[in-house]
Amino acid sequence: MRNFKTNPKIWLFCSTITNSKYVLELVVFFILISVSSVKAQDLSVSGAVLTKEGKPLNYATVSLINAKDSALMETAFSDANGIYKFMPLKAGEYIVSVEAIGFNTKTSLPFLYALTQVVVDTITIEESSENLKEVVVTTSKPTxxxxxxxxxxxxxxxxxxxxxxxxxxxxxxxxxxxxxxxxxxxxxxxGVTVMINDKLSYLSNSQLAGMLRSTNGNTIQAIEIMTNPSSKYDASGNSGIINxxxxxxxxxxxxxxxxxxxxxxxxxxxxxxxxxxxxxxxxxxxxxxxxxxxxxxxxxxxxxxxxxxxxxxxxxxxxxxxxxxxxxxxxxxxxxxxxxxxxxxxxxxxxxxxxxxxxxxxxxxxxxxxxxxxxxxxxxxxxxxxxxxxxxxxxxxxxxxxxxxxxxxxxxxxxxxxxxxxxxxxxxxxxxxxxxxxxxxxxxxxxxxxxxxxxxxxxxxxxxxxxxxxxxxxxxxxxxxxxxxxxxxxxxxxxxxxxxxxxxxxxxxxxxxxxxxxxxxxxxxxxxxxxxxxxxxxxxxxxxxxxxxxxxxxxxxxxxxxxxxxxxxxxxxxxxxxxxxxxxxxxxxxxxxxxxxxxxxxxxxxxxxxxxxxxxxxxxxxxxxxxxxxxxxxxxxxxxxxxxxxxxxxxxxxxxxxxxxxxxxxxxxxxxxxxxxxxxxxxxxxxxxxxxxxxxxxxxxxxxxxxxxxxxxxxxxxxxxxxxxxxxxxxxxxxxxxxxxxxxxxxxxxxxxxxxxxxxxxxxxxxxxxxxxxxxxxxxxxxxxxxxxxxxxxxxxxxxxxxxxxxxxxxxxxxxxxxxxxxxxxxx
Missing domain, CATH: 2.40.170.20 (TonB-dependent receptor, beta-barrel domain)
Structure with missing residues (x-):
């Protein structure tokens, strides 16, 4: 079991919070962190994709390939931390291949999957020699x-x-x-709760309207509508959340x-x-x-x-x-x-x-x-x-x-x-x-x-x-x-x-x-x-x-x-x-x-x-x-x-x-x-x-x-x-x-x-x-x-x-x- 003291950042955070009078509210939170730190056996194949500078590469296309016949089994995308994950259904020998615009394709060494957790060695990919100096992406996302x-x-x-x-x-x-x-x-x-970048405004309706009127539409990337958001979000908002x-x-x-x-x-x-x-x-x-x-x-x-x-x-x-x-x-x-x-x-x-x-x-x-x-x-x-x-x-x-x-x-x-x-x-x-x-x-x-x-x-x-x-x-x-x-x-x-x-x-x-x-x-x-x-x-x-x-x-x-x-x-x-x-x-x-x-x-x-x-x-x-x-x-x-x-x-x-x-x-x-x-x-x-x-x-x-x-x-x-x-x-x-x-x-x-x-x-x-x-x-x-x-x-x-x-x-x-x-x- 991993101890919090091995990670000074977690230990400092826990010490600061638990010194307050709200210890009871934090018990479940920290028990879960402690328990979930145990690496129990599971059925996943996972790994990380990094750039040559050691930074996570987001949204890279990761393919799980059968090593015997080169058949494509699954495709996933790396997240903001460069992490990808598969849940293969059959045991066998596999290869992971990573592709990303502006980078050379990189594959892992073959590995065996025997219905137990496999963590693939970190894959580091390098920029293409062409460097994509002036790439124009013409594909537009649907409205x-x-x-x-x-x-x-x-x-x-x-x-x-x-x-x-x-x-x-x-x-x-x-x-x-x-x-x-x-x-x-x-x-x-x-009864809609409006958030900006996942953060509440704590304003009355008229004050919120005033703030939104002062927000230029050209600065907005996207609007998310959640009629039934998960428990991660504040419970306020009877009809949901607009983020x-x-x-x-x-x-x-x-x-x-x-x-x-x-x-x-x-x-x-x-x-x-x-x-x-x-x-x-x-x-x-x-x-x-x-x-x-x-x-x-x-x-x-x-x-x-x-x-x-x-x-x-x-x-x-x-x-x-x-x-x-x-x-x-x-x-x-x-x-x-x-x-x-x-x-x-x-x-x-x-x-x-x-x-x-x-x-x-x-x-x-x-x-x-x-x-x-x-x-x-x-x-x-x-x-x-x-x-x-x-x-x-x-x-x-x-x-x-x-x-x-x-x-x-x-x-x-x-x-x-x-x-x-x-x-x-x-x-x-x-x-x-x-x-x-x-x-x-x-x-x-x-x-x-x-x-x-x-x-x-x-x-x-x-x-x-x-x-x-x-x-x-x-x-x-x-x-x-x-x-x-x-x-x-x-x-x-x-x-x-x-x-x-x-x-x-x-x-x-x-x-x-x-x-x-x-x-x-x-x-x-x-x-x-x-x-x-x-x-x-x-x-x-x-x-x-x-x-x-x-x-x-x-x-x-x-x-x-x-x-x-x-x-x-x-x-x-x-x-x-x-x-x-x-x-x-x-x-x-x-x-x-x-x-x-x-x-x-x-x-x-x-x-x-x-x-x-x-x-x-x-x-x-x-x-x-x-x-x-x-x-x-x-x-x-x-x-x-x-x-x-x-x-x-x-x-x-x-x-x-x-x-x-x-x-x-x-x-x-x-x-x-x-x-x-x-x-x-x-x-x-x-x-x-x-x-x-x-x-x-x-x-x-x-x-x-x-x-x-x-x-x-x-x-x-x-x-x-x-x-x-x-x-x-x-x-x-x-x-x-x-x-x-x-x-x-x-x-x-x-x-x-x-x-x-x-x-x-x-x-x-x-x-x-x-x-x-x-x-x-x-x-x-x-x-x-x-x-x-x-x-x-x-x-x-x-x-x-x-x-x-x-x-x-x-x-x-x-x-x-x-x-x-x-x-x-x-x-x-």
């Missing part, structure tokens, strides 16, 4: 791929990605919908790209970004800076009918909004290989954004007897600054040549948002004369700070008695400090502090998690069984208030089962069962009353409970065709609603827990190639949602609906230098919580031209060509009926120029996989 328990959208190279931000690109992904406020749902179901993988080049030498873009809708917008990469010896460094100057025009209208003891008040409002955002983001980092088995890394990323929202609204208020018609003219000017910095330190080291590995990540993230909003309201009577009612002036100064500390350790043993073991721990601490300072005035000159409307809310949360995944592969069957535990402690305190602090403590277990059966080379069927949680975001817990106008405000709910979902999903795939059936049952459904005080007529946009949601879904995805110049994808889902409101809206009722969504992407290669892409989508009428939303559709198109030996590219695209994208909804609650309409500035034409410079030598094949590099950094 959408299905990989076991996830769907991968290859964004890099997409015509429509140019000039768009991450939110725009997510809207085109299969099954993904983004509402007017940037909230993301998957296959018609809310955005950013580009990171590992080509030798110095290289980079410059991107300049301009767009025109109602206003002119522009964007620019610069990416730099340098790899010398064991050091790989990268940097990206981007700027997006985004201007949008939004039309809003709403009609509220408030019923108070049979007397109805009508509140009809129309607003015009100019939304200007200047988003500046950066990402810099480096990886250093301290040896052939260890890589240290650091990544620093963040943004500093300025935002101004100018809103002018005119409301007509009719009293119950229709005797008084009042016009309310509200003008608001909302200025915000949003800043973020995140630091990640990571260490990846291999424990042996078979694939045992340990990875450690430490994260520090800080968000700082400040806002200064001035709301001015004047009143007119039905004759247009100024009423005696005094003008209403309100200044709201907001400050929100979020600090995150997180650490995790992941261990993998790919070959313990033919079972792959993954286990790990994670501890995260989050503190949010929100301050609202309200000042009122009757003349827009002298403002007086209003203590009744002002306050400070502090929220603290700590999550301690551990998990284990067991994966068994036998012939054509793969079984993965996982269990994750998460202990949550949270405390919300409203200062300057007599209200007591709200404290919650709960321990949850989240099992996961994944079974994949390969019927043959093209036919696969899989079954996935999981349990997940969705905790309230920080913004929805904040009890502040933030006024949009005198009769409309946003109000958090500190008593919100987490919601839980049990999922079962059955998938069948044939070549490039996939179809899935799923059922999900959610309790304590958290949703947005509008609560209206029938006396004061003030409507509060807030959050509540519904009783439950039952959801049945059929989803399908088909990628095809009709000719060598025409490929495409069509996907969609049909879903039945049944919300059990249980009195949450003031009456006992159900809100149910059958809806569907269809998306299609067509890619045309007009010539070697020209590409055309068309994207279309249609969403039928659907329900979301208490809301009913009407159908919408949109069509996007773009063309790209490559020149200057493929170093330069010009892309022209048009979003929402027919200007059909809109939000049209109704809401029925006790005492009120609401109809809302929102039309954003969705029809845009964009011009984006890209220039790539520096070395283009293809020294390894690691970058041929759309997300291989990021997977190696995440320990996948």
């Amino acid at each position: 959408i791929e299905r990989k076991d328990n996830r769907m991968v959208i290859n964004v890099a190279g997409s015509v429509l990605a140019a000039g768009n931000n991450a939110i725009d690109i997510l809207e085109r992904a299969p099954g993904v919908s983004v509402d007017r406020d940037g909230n993301i749902s998957l296959n018609g179901k809310a 955005i993988r950013l580009k990171k080049n590992k080509e030798n030498g110095f290289n980079g790209s410059l991107i300049l873009g301009v767009g025109h809708g109602h206003y002119v917008s522009d964007n620019a970004s610069l990416s730099l990469n340098a790899k010398t010896g064991n050091l790989n460094s990268f940097a990206n800076i981007s700027r997006i100057n985004d201007k949008k025009f939004i039309n809003l209208s709403s009609d509220r009918i408030i019923d108070s003891s049979g007397f109805k008040t009508i509140y009809s409002q129309k607003s015009s909004i100019k939304d200007v955002a200047i988003n500046n983001s950066y990402r810099i980092g480096a990886d250093y290989e301290t040896g052939k088995n260890n890589t240290l890394g650091i990544v620093i990323n963040g943004y500093f954004n300025d935002k101004n929202i100018a809103n002018k609204g005119i409301a007509t208020i009719i009293d119950p007897l229709n005797k008084n018609l009042t016009k309310q003219i509200s003008v608001s000017d909302d200025n915000r600054t949003l800043n973020n910095v995140g630091i990640n330190l990571n260490d990846r080291f291999r424990l042996d040549t078979i694939g045992q590995a340990l990875s450690i990540d430490l994260d520090y993230i800080k968000y700082k948002n400040n806002g200064d909003a001035l709301l001015s309201t004047l009143y007119d009577n039905s004759e247009g004369n100024r009423q005696q009612q005094s003008p209403y002036y309100l200044r709201q100064n907001t400050s929100a700070a979020i600090v995150v500390h997180a650490g995790k350790a992941d261990y993998i043993s790919p070959d313990f008695k033919t079972v792959k073991i993954e286990t790990g721990i994670k501890i995260s601490e989050v503190k949010t400090d929100n301050t609202l300072e309200v000042l009122t005035s009757s003349d827009d000159v002298d403002y007086v502090f209003n203590p009744q409307l002002s306050n400070q809310f502090i929220y603290k949360e700590r999550i301690q998690a551990s998990y284990i995944n067991l994966t068994k592969k036998r012939k054509q069957t793969t079984i993965q069984l996982g269990l994750r535990s998460e202990h949550t402690t949270s405390k919300g305190t409203l200062l300057n208030s007599n209200e007591p602090s709200i404290t919650q403590k709960y321990l949850d277990f989240f099992p996961n089962l994944f079974v994949l059966q390969s019927l043959n080379a093209k036919n696969k069927i899989s079954l996935n069962l999981s349990r997940r949680i969705e905790r309230p975001n920080y913004q929805s817990l904040n009890p502040f009353a933030y006024y949009i106008d005198p009769y409309t405000r946003q109000l958090g709910n500190p008593f919100l409970k987490p919601q839980y979902t049990n999922n079962i999903e059955l998938n069948y795939s044939y070549s490039r065709f996939d179809v899935g059936l799923s059922y999900a049952h959610t309790t304590n459904v958290s949703t947005e609603t509008v609560v209206t005080d029938t006396i004061s007529k003030i409507s509060s946009v807030t959050f509540i827990n519904l009783n439950s949601l039952e959801r049945y879904t059929i989803s399908t995805n088909y990628s095809y190639s009709l000719a060598n110049w025409w490929s495409g994808n069509i996907n969609g889902y049909l879903t039945y949602n049944n919300y059990n409101l249980n009195g949450s809206s003031g009456v006992n009722q159900e809100n149910k609906n059958l809806s569907y969504n269809i998306k299609s992407t067509q890619n045309f290669r007009i010539s070697n230098n020209y590409k055309l892409e068309i994207n279309a989508r249609y969403q039928s009428q659907f329900v979301y919580g208490l809301y009913h939303l009407r159908p919408f559709s949109s069509i996007d198109a773009g063309v790209s031209h490559s020149f200057w030996s493929d170093r330069a590219n010009l892309k022209i695209s048009v979003n929402d060509i027919f200007n059909e994208r809109k939000t049209d909804l109704t809401l029925e609650t006790k005492g009120s009926h609401i109809h809302g309409y929102q039309k954003n500035d969705t029809r845009l034409i964009r011009f984006v120029f890209t220039y790539n410079f520096g070395s283009k030598s293809l020294k390894s094949t690691s970058h041929l996989s759309s997300a291989t590099d990021e997977k190696s950094r995440a320990g996948n």
